[in-house]
Amino acid sequence: METIKDIINTLTAPEILITLATILLFVSAKYRHVFYTNTVALVLFPAMFVFMAISMFDEDFYLIVTKPDNVPIVGMLFLIPFFTWFSMREAVRNDRRTDSGTPLIEKEETADKVLTWPDLVYTELIAIVLLTVLLVGWSILIPAPLEESANPAATPNPSKAPWYFLGLQEMLVYFDPWLAGVVFPGLIIVGLMAIPYIDTNPKGNGYYTFKERSWEIMTFLFGFLILWVLLVILGTFLRGPNWNFFGPYEYWDTHKLEALVNVDLSDYFWVRLLGMGRPDNILIRESVGFLVVLGYFLIPPMVLARTIFKRFYENLGPARYHIMVFLLLCMASLPIKMVLRWLFNLKYIIGIPEFFFNI
Amino acid sequence: MSKVNPPLRAAKPGEPADAGRRSFFSWMSLAWVSFTASMLAAGTATARFMFPNVLFEPPLTFRAGRPEELQVGIVDERFKDSNQVWLVREGGGIYALSTTCTHLGCTPNWLSAEQKFKCPCHGSGFYITGINFEGPAPRPLERFAISLADDGQLVIDKGRKFQQEKGQWELPGAYLEF
Amino acid sequence: MSQLKELLTSLSPTKLGEAIQKSQIYRSVFRVGVPVSDRKRMLVMLGNVFLHLHPVKVRKSGIRLRFTWCMGGITFFLFLVLTFTGLLLMFYYRPTIEYAYVDIIDLREQVPLGIMREIHRWGAHAMVISVWLHMVRVFMTGSYKPPREFNWGVGVILLVLTLLLSFTGYLLPWDQLAMWAITVGSNMARATPFAGYEGPGANLLTLGENIPLISSTSDARFALLGGTRVGEMALLRFYVLHCVGLPLVAGFLMAVHFWRIRRDGGISGPL
């Protein structure tokens, strides 16, 4: 039992967990016919229940999971995979139907209309009643958390943001607060709102499909599942005191130390590469950083326009295309920064603490 | 604001074609200009409303006497109880150390005999610079922003703290050359 | 005896029901009465201010649970539950530093039906999840495509408002969890470019060389918290936003959202 726990502890390290999850997502999309079928669901979800039940016996895991405020996240652990699986299964079945020429599931019933009263209203009433039952049950069983009275002098370690912002707090490990806390959330909101104006693909409007909208779905799922939900789960369960990483079965020991050996890009370039001291003038010192960042935001759109995204460029038109690529680059910057941090301990690409401007 | 579409019927004799429009134009534009101006004024006033003029918080910045009063190598404990800050003057300048132990928040004592800060709770030890060298404390003591006021007095701003492990002790404000 | 018997029979439920339905009061309130006929079923939808949210007839595929997961409905219902329980909590909760924490303890210890607080809290968490799932469903079914792109935008704003509602509500119990969660959350505001005093560009906004305009008492975080730290003013400010500010805006946008659903062709479906 201990060895399994240790294996899981090591497996759930952020670098491994996120890479595995991304691989799992893309592989499952590729072999969606195999993954998203009832049998897989019948196997997968009970397995998760069993795994969760067994894990409950480990008191560290129990401690984290049964913390009152973590209950919704445990719920999300089940809900999000279920609904992703369900929508992908619908998409697969619809795609199979379009291939075989039969009308879509939704198409069959689009024509006939039913009276709202009683069908819709009645079912809504039942849904309301059921949901109230769920809520009241949940409220009775689990009391709302109330810790000791607020004390400005005592900073709890770890002090976490509310659970739905833990994704942002996790981003703080890799980016400075002005990026992770303000610019990226802004871009997420604007990006989400801009999706309909960027996605000009007419197909897939009003029914589950994957084949016809594979690109949009994969981007959305990657952004939502991996970069938001997974980070929330990681931030909730796997981040302990001093924001160090702790495996699900690891005791949250405040004295645990992680070697802070991250180095800026300017260090790498001037000290490690050229072996000379870091120049005093900020601009010169960070010139490398500026070059990399500008290059990142200017070169790929040009290159992609001529290569992979050639099709997009044509039917999106330059304005929409550049916005889309800029947003994609911003979204991709997070995983890239993560990889750089895991592999090369890279802290800042541009590091100007004097003006609080670090990327 | 509805677009002004050209009048369909011919202007009545004696009435200059654009007379209506000019007087008509001036009133409407004046109306809308002053209306938007009032909305803007009201908007800025409401925004200003959200910034309180007076703070009821304990002051984070305080004045800590004159730099000349400090001797090199001697830890000044005058402000330890009132403001939870030690003032240390070394050859090149002065810095303000927080009295909160980075282990679990107790208040260490300065042992001048052994030239170190010793935390009574779990035995963490810190050099005079604040660097931790013994006991469970994971990080050195934090330093507060220190500057010189215009009347020559030291000003400590506990709102801005500098952590050595993040390399912030070299930032401007963490150390006062004197 | 017979009058007695007659009286007894007239008291039987069905007769009673009919008697009520005939009374003038009943008829003045329920114009349509029990919708027994199709015509009445349509009229009841049109005549009722709440029900006329739905069209009289809907496409069968549109209301399939399989298709909509009913996430939008759940979110709206949760919003109503939260508004109702929130209102009740306001009768016992005082947003000052001295009383906030003890009032929450009172809710747990002695206030009759103090469970309202639990319902409010879990409802809030549930609403956040249901909003996310609603977004996933709308995206997976491509229902954001024209003509519904504006409504999708309104939906995103509603998502943000839900998060903000939950964020401001998180501080009100004023316990360690609340205060430090909000401190971490609001520290990000300190780093907003140009508007935060520890963000990039703030030290460029000065009047002459020694009068900094953006300082810890005049930046975005100061506006959010009404002070330089999470204190009395922050609690009051979050209370007002949580109870009045954000719900009003959310309610307003929900109305627009429901209206545009109807206007843009009801629940999306293949053409």
Next chain:
Amino acid sequence: MSSETPNGGVPKPAIPPPAKKDPALNISQRGDRLYDDNGLHKWFAISSLLLFVFTVWMIVDDYNRDWRRYQRAFTRLSVQQTELDIAAAEGAIDRTAGEAILGELAAAQGDIDGNAATIAEIEGRLNALNDEFYSTNQAYLFARAEYDVERYDYEETLANDPGNAEPLRVAAENRLAEINENLEAVERLQIQIDDTTAELEVYIGERERLEADFLALRAEFDRLGGVRSTLDPGLIRTSIRNAPILDFMNPSETVNQIQLQNLHYDAPFLQVPRVDRCTTCHLGINQEALGEWPQPFTAHPRLDVFVGADSPHPMDGFGCTTCHAGLDRAVEFSRAGHVPENEEQQADWENRFDWYLDHFLETPMLPMDRIEASCLKCHTGAGDVPEAPALNMGRDLIRTYGCFGCHNMPGYEDVRRVGPDLTTIGSKLDEEWVKKWLADPRAFKSEARMPKFWFNSNNGGAEFEARNNAEITAITEFLFSRSQDNPLAAAAPAGGDAARGQALVESVGCLGCHAVGPIPEDPARTQHRRRFGYNLASQGSKTSEDWLYNWVRDPRAVWHDTNMPTLRLTDAEAADVAAYLVSLTNPEWETEAFPELDEAALDEVTLEFLRTGSTGIQAQEALAAMSLEEKIMTTGEGLIARYGCFGCHVIEGFETAQPIGTELTQPGSKLLNQFDFGFLDIEHTRTEWYAAKMADPRIFDVDRVKRPEELLRMPDFGFDETEVGAIVMILTGLVKDQVTPDMRNVLTADIEAGRGLVAQRNCRGCHEIEGAGGDIRSTIDDEGLWPPLLNTQGAKTQPLWLHSFLQEPGEETLRPWLSARMPTFYLDQAEATVLGKYFSAIDDAPYPFIDTAIATTDESLTAGRELFELAQCNLCHPAGDQIPDRDAADLAPDLALAAERLRPEWVEDWILDPQAIAPGTRMPAFYIDGVTQLPDILDDDTPRQLEAFRDHLFLTIGNGQRVADN
């Protein structure tokens, strides 16, 4: 709905058909419009313009506050002042030194340029070293971080599963080795860097030093320049940063406030901490230099006592409204509760600040002459409050005149009634005298303490005369009827000589408490303490010589509860004093006769008493049935109950009667609507009402129609203006807002009790205690004859000796040259201990057990004898039996008593510097600034000489114990 037309059958005019709509036409030309578009736009424009103006007006009006005007003026003045200082600083710069340094600087720069090459080379090396240091140091830090992690892992595995901890230990070990290696590299680099910088220093060190000197020269000038630029960074910038909407970003004009956590706003049932915002306009209040600046910027006077950061009342701890009262949070002149000192200041304020009295402010500011009232909030002890003479005077007056007899006041619950005991009035006075006395005490002697009940402003008219006399007669005869016999011990022996008596009274110490006739005004305002004893003027017209003889000889025998001590007068002396006192007569008082009783007036008064509790008719009948004697008795008793004579006097049958006056526990916070200002034209504030009441207690009955028994009853004490002010100070000072205990100036219990007893026995009449007292000195001109100064008394005397001396001072004559005697105060054990503890507590000397045994050597004893002879102490000091033959006035205390009277360590301090302990004493100074004037003994070592003196005094002359030196 009825169908007939409502307006009486006249058919309504037909409704015109709807106007023809022509959709194609422009909206403004179509027929179906009610208003003309152009008109709409016009009205819309006008209303919007109006809206805009009102919005801006709202913003400006909110912005336009008075305090901004003061802050701008203050900045302007500060800038002017700084410019003056800059000019002065510039003048102070030592020009010549400046040129010299510049010259040297040029030279230094010259030789730097000379060897620029070597400097460049050194700098190059230095940079290289720095770079290398940067990377090695980084490597060291990373290695150490790794080591910490590995060590932690090792510890954790050692604790949890020691089996495979070994490899981790090895890893940690190697890492440690790597660290030390890095560390060594870093240290070596550090040394190299230091050497190269030292090398560089040699070249450029000179120039840096000179630059530093030059800067030091003009440091003050530069600093003031900096101050000037922060104060006034230019008109545009100041305007922008303080502009109406933009003034949230770092404004220079702000509301300043001080938060006082443990001082609360004086509102009922509220515990809201005070937040003083006075410094928003009073900007220079704590800056010493601004003593003469115009108001409101003037600095607070006496910054060493108030407001100063290191004064007992720092501004941050006490704020302003704690003492000045007023509304703490207000930032506007009138709303803050400013109160003008006098009429013309009020007029001036009215036109300059639109001043008005805010009636809703319960606590307006105290006028400057009433400010000491606030001291009572914290200084609640019985002792004197430093810096508050009026307050102390008020406290003394209340204790002397016994206000607590009729009003219950905090702190005076267990104080004895101030007036003499009337149960034995018959044996002391005669009825005729008492009647005339009651009618007008101050006619008998101007300094009488007995207040006047009759012939005041509300019962002084002719119509009251008969009635007043009847009441006086009734009371007097009632008192005499109840008077018990109090036989005198002995008759006054003949031969008492008044002249000798007068000399005795003026020398033996009577004038410490008593005075004969009016008391001269003294600048330190302590003359009221000379009224502690009754004034002796016209005593002869009051009591017989026998009574006086017995009283003076032993007061307690006559009245066991008196505060009057005995001066242990011999019979002859007592006779002389009695003869002198009896000679002080008031001739025209004696000739006056008290008018006869007017029975009708008596009936009227008796009727009032009878009417209480029975109907008018029954009262009439009862009156008719009563004899004159019965009428007088019932009326007398009733009047004593009505006027509350038992408040100050012990009267038989009224020992436990409740005080009749209004309750004065918190007079300072009494609500304004509870004061009846009557028809008096005075300012409706608390202080004005109390002042009027103290000056003439019956003033509020003026122009009021009242039945006699409803008239105000408070008697007139005849206070003068300063006394009225002092008492009002106390009344306005007793307020209800609590101050947390740690803010209160509560002294230790011993000192409190001691001060109470000292005040009760008026020790300060003769002695100066804790810096105040010695009132008798104004009657003695030879400084040598003043009663001893009692500072360091606690450290001076042994507790046992002091205890017995206080109880029986007569046993030893310590200071034969003094004519005044230490009286016997009949102190019992407890009271003597209280005083003993009090004196020890003031000097924090150990009490009661002290060790007087002395450890010494024989050499010190012999040296002590030599010193004693050299200093010729026996010239003045008698030692047991050898008494120097000088007249008594020149003698010093007997040294034989020293052994069991003084504390050894005090003797040494006394001989070292007598003037420090008792300024003006005639004890010679043998040590000038610690250097002995008694050469070649114990080789002039002052401490050992002092010990020698002590040994001689205690062991040779006195019989103190000597610690056996083992």
Next chain:
Amino acid sequence: MNSKRALGLAFALTLAAAGCGGGGDEFSLPDGAGSGGAAPTGPAYDPATATAGISGSILFEGDAPEMSLIQMSADPYCLDAGAGTRTEEVLVTDDGKLRNTMIFIRSGHDTGLFYAPPAEPVVLDQQGCRYIPHVFTMMMNQDITFRNSDDTLHNIHAFPMENMQINVGQAVQGMENTDSFTIAEGPFAIRCDVHRWMNSFTAVFDHPFHTTSGDTGDYTISVPPGTYEVVAWHERYGEMTGSVTVAAGETAELSFTYSEPAA
């Protein structure tokens, strides 16, 4: 609508820049705020300029009161050393002049000058249990040396009001102590705490124009030319003033006559 609101409305209508300094200008710095108040350290007084002189004698009319014998039994040494000494309150020379009277200038001299105190100290000796001299004058910051020529304990106790009280015990014969007075002060007594009858009088001046009638009853003071107010002071008969004008090189004559007031 009170005045403030009206001002606000007018203000809004003109939309003048709100921030410019409209502050009332009735505030101004107190005068002399800049200059520090240092003591006048004017030029030093040059004794050579005292070319004029004032002289005269202190006459005494009527017969001097009989001085009583001092009873010195308290101290055996004084009994024989000071046998037969009388109090020295009123001493008249045989040609009718009053001794031991102070004469000094009260006004007319240049107060702007700085008068340096004479270098040599004044000596107050104690011989035969009496002070010699009985009356003397000195300048502020001038040294005064107390010498005890008696073989008994003396305690010099000076009672000035402004200056620090001086109190020195001298037990050994031949002992000397020096001290000085820092503030100019009118005549005050110096007494011995051990021997009540011993007293002497002195006065401390901030200028050199002072002397006593000494043993002869005559006095001369050299002064720069000018008009002066001259004061004579005697311990029992109090003060007499006169004024005199004197030109360079001349000596003006000014005498005072005291007499025993009628009983």
